[in-house]
Amino acid sequence: MQNNDPHAPDPAQDGAADSAIQAELDALGVQLATMEAELAQARETVLREKAEIENQRRRMQRDVDQARRFANEKLLAELLPVYDGIALGLTNEAADAKTLREGLQMSLDQLKKVTEANGLTMVDPLHQPFNPEHHQAISSVESNEHAPNTVVAVVQKGFVLNDRLLRPALVAVVRDH
Structure with missing residues (x-):
């Protein structure tokens, strides 16, 4: 007996439709697997980048700590001869006042040279207008x-x-009449 109902499903067409749906599902499954692999790769890349940034931050912090600890190393090395000169002068018990004064002057000159080479300048405003920013x-x-x-x-x-300004000069000023 044959079904002549035009609205009745055709088994051949149902099989073709099922095949197309299955093919589309397979394609979507492949696409999903590809996307999941890309997502896993992206997550791994993000984790690696995050770890690298953290390592850079730690290295930078260590470098900053080292810089702070040894920032004055050059200056202090330049000051050691001044220290040695003063210490040597103090050990000379036979020196008279003139010799001690000359030694102190040499040490002071050496100290001025070191401090000026490191950006320190003296403010000596004698007979100059009063400047509240430096005096x-x-x-x-x-x-x-x-x-x-x-x-x-x-x-x-x-x-x-x-x-x-590191330290203002302490001064006496002429007052207004």
């Missing part, structure tokens, strides 16, 4: 010889390190 007035005096706000005495010299 600290500790007294004011009357004077007919100097203009107001002129430094007439330096109690303690100031210092600038590479254009940054």
